Amino acid sequence: MTAPVKKNDRLTVYIEDLTHDGAGVAKVDGYPLFIQGALPDETCEVHVMKTLKNYGFAKVVDITEPSPNRVEPPCPVFNMCGGCQLQHLSYEGQLEWKRKMVRDVMQRIAKIDVPVHPTKGMSEPWNYRNKAQIPFGMNGDVPVAGFYRTKSHAIVDTNRCLIQTDEADAILEGLKPQLWALGLTPYNEETKQGQLRHVVVRKARATNEVMVVLVTKKRKFPQKDVVVEAIRKLVPNVKSIMQNVNPNNTNVIFGDDTICLWGDTTIEDHIGDVRFEISARSFYQVNPIQTEVLYKQALDYAALTGEETVIDAYCGIGTISLFLAKQAKHVMGVEIVPQAIEDAKRNAALNGFTNTYFEAGPAEEVIPRWFKEGKEADVLMVDPPRKGCDNALLETILSERPKRIVYVSCNPATLARDLRVLEDGGYKTQEVQPVDMFPHTAHCEAVAWLELV
Numbered sequence: 499m500t501a502p503v504k505k506n507d508r509l510t511v512y513i514e515d516l517t518h519d520g521a522g523v524a525k526v527d528g529y530p531l532f533i534q535g536a537l538p539d540e541t542c543e544v545h546v547m548k549t550l551k552n553y554g555f556a557k558v559v560d561i562t563e564p565s566p567n568r569v570e571p572p573c574p575v576f577n578m579c580g581g582c583q584l585q586h587l588s589y590e591g592q593l594e595w596k597r598k599m600v601r602d603v604m605q606r607i608a609k610i611d612v613p614v615h616p617t618k619g620m621s622e623p624w625n626y627r628n629k630a631q632i633p634f635g636m637n638g639d640v641p642v643a644g645f646y647r648t649k650s651h652a653i654v655d656t657n658r659c660l661i662q663t664d665e666a667d668a669i670l671e672g673l674k675p676q677l678w679a680l681g682l683t684p685y686n687e688e689t690k691q692g693q694l695r696h697v698v699v700r701k702a703r704a705t706n707e708v709m710v711v712l713v714t715k716k717r718k719f720p721q722k723d724v725v726v727e728a729i730r731k732l733v734p735n736v737k738s739i740m741q742n743v744n745p746n747n748t749n750v751i752f753g754d755d756t757i758c759l760w761g762d763t764t765i766e767d768h769i770g771d772v773r774f775e776i777s778a779r780s781f782y783q784v785n786p787i788q789t790e791v792l793y794k795q796a797l798d799y800a801a802l803t804g805e806e807t808v809i810d811a812y813c814g815i816g817t818i819s820l821f822l823a824k825q826a827k828h829v830m831g832v833e834i835v836p837q838a839i840e841d842a843k844r845n846a847a848l849n850g851f852t853n854t855y856f857e858a859g860p861a862e863e864v865i866p867r868w869f870k871e872g873k874e875a876d877v878l879m880v881d882p883p884r885k886g887c888d889n890a891l892l893e894t895i896l897s898e899r900p901k902r903i904v905y906v907s908c909n910p911a912t913l914a915r916d917l918r919v920l921e922d923g924g925y926k927t928q929e930v931q932p933v934d935m936f937p938h939t940a941h942c943e944a945v946a947w948l949e950l951v
Contacts, residue, residue, distance in 0.1 A: 508546075534558075597617045600614050620934065623937035625663060627663065630698065709736070709738040782817070788943075792933045808875060811878065830854075833861075834859060880904070896920070
C-alpha cells in the first residue's frame with residue numbers, strides 16, 4: 499500500500515485524538531499522521547516530515563482552528579523539554595482526555611464495556627513532584643543542568659521546573675555556577691569524562707524533610723565538605739546528603755554504591771496517617787497528594803471488613819500494603835527488589851503493624867509457592883510495572899481464584915490486556931477509576947475492581 503501523502507507535502511488536516519505520548523493524530527484517507535503539539539478538534543496546516551508504510555509524522559505550520567481547550571504553556575522550555583507533553587491543553591481538557599484514553603483501551607483492547615469514571619485530578623496541578631532527577635552536563639565549556647529533550651539525552655538547560663519543588667529549583671539554579679569552584683566537573687556522556695552525573699532531590703511533603711543525592715562517576719571527589727556546605731546553604735531544610743557512585747557507561751541513573759555524606763540516611767514522609775522512611779533509592783510515588791487519592795480508591799475497591807487475607811503483588815516499600823493492613827486481617831507483600839522489601843519491613847515496624855509479611859522475589863514465582871504451601875487470599879492487590887502482570891502470575895490468579903482483585907496500573911493499555919485475560923478466566927470488571935498522578939504529562943494511572951463470577 500502506498501501512503502496517500504509524501505515527505506514535504508503541506509496539507510490541512512483535522513486532529514481526531516492524541517497518542518499515548520501526547521501527539522496529535524490526523525488521518526488522511528485512513529493513513530495516520532502523528533503531529534506533535536496539535537490537539538483534538540483542531541484544524542491545522544501541517545508539513546509532512548516522514549512517511550512509513552502504516553503511518554507518518556508531520557509538524558504544525560499553522561493552527562487554523564484552535565481547540566477550545568488550547569492554552570498558552572506557562573513553561574518557557576515546554577517545546578524543548580521532554581518532561582511535560584500537555585501544558586498546551588487546559589487541565590480540564592487533560593482530565594477528560596485521560597478518561598477517554600482509558601475508556602478507549604477498555605473497549606479496543608479489553609473489549610469490555612465497563613464504567614470508567616471521570617478522572618480524579620488535582621486542585622493545584624503544579625509543583626507536585628517530590629522527586630527530581632536532574633542531569634548535569636556540558637554545553638561547550640559551560641555547565642548545564644535541567645531535563646532531557648524528548649527521546650534524547652540532550653539536556654535542556656533551565657533554572658526552574660513548574661512541576662518540581664522549590665528545593666529542586668534551588669539546586670538547578672544555584673549549583674551550576676559553583677561546580678568548578680567545588681571541583682565537581684559535569685559528566686560528559688560522549689567522552690565519559692567528568693564527575694557529576696545527576697543530582698536527585700527528594701522532598702517529604704508531610705515533614706518538609708529533603709534528601710539530596712549526588713550521583714558521581716567515582717567515589718572520591720575533592721572538597722566533599724565544601725560541597726556539603728554549599729548544598730546546605732542552597733537547601734536549608736535538607737536532612738540528608740548522600741552520594742551514589744555510578745561508574746558504568748549506562749543510561750541508568752543509580753549505581754550500586756551509596757554513601758552518606760551528611761545527616762541521616764533516610765527522610766520520613768506520611769501518606770494519610772501511615773509513616774514511611776525513604777532512602778536514596780527507595781521507590782516512592784512522586785505525587786504524594788494524588789498517591790493518597792489513588793490508595794484510598796484501591797482501599798475502597800478492596801472493601802475490607804477486617805477478616806480478609808490480602809496479597810499485595812509488586813508491593814515496593816509497602817505503601818499500599820500498609821494502607822491495607824489497617825483494615826485487613828493479614829497482608830502478604832512480594833517485590834522483586836530486596837532493598838524494597840527491607841524498606842517495607844522497616845516501615846511496617848515503624849507504624850507498629852504486626853499483621854504483615856514481606857518476601858523478596860518475582861511475584862510470578864513467590865505467589866504460586868505461597869498457594870502451594872496452603873496460604874490463601876481473599877483479595878489480591880496488583881500494582882505492576884508498565885509492562886503489566888507476568889503471564890505466570892495471571893495463570894496463578896486464574897487457578898487459585900481469589901474472590902476480588904484490585905488492579906492498580908500506570909499503563910492503561912497493559913491493564914486492558916490483562917483484564918481481557920482475567921475476564922476470559924471467570925472475572926468480571928466492575929468499574930475503572932482513572933487518577934491523574936502526573937498532571938501536564940500524557941501518563942495516567944487507573945484502578946480497576948474485579949469480582950469472581
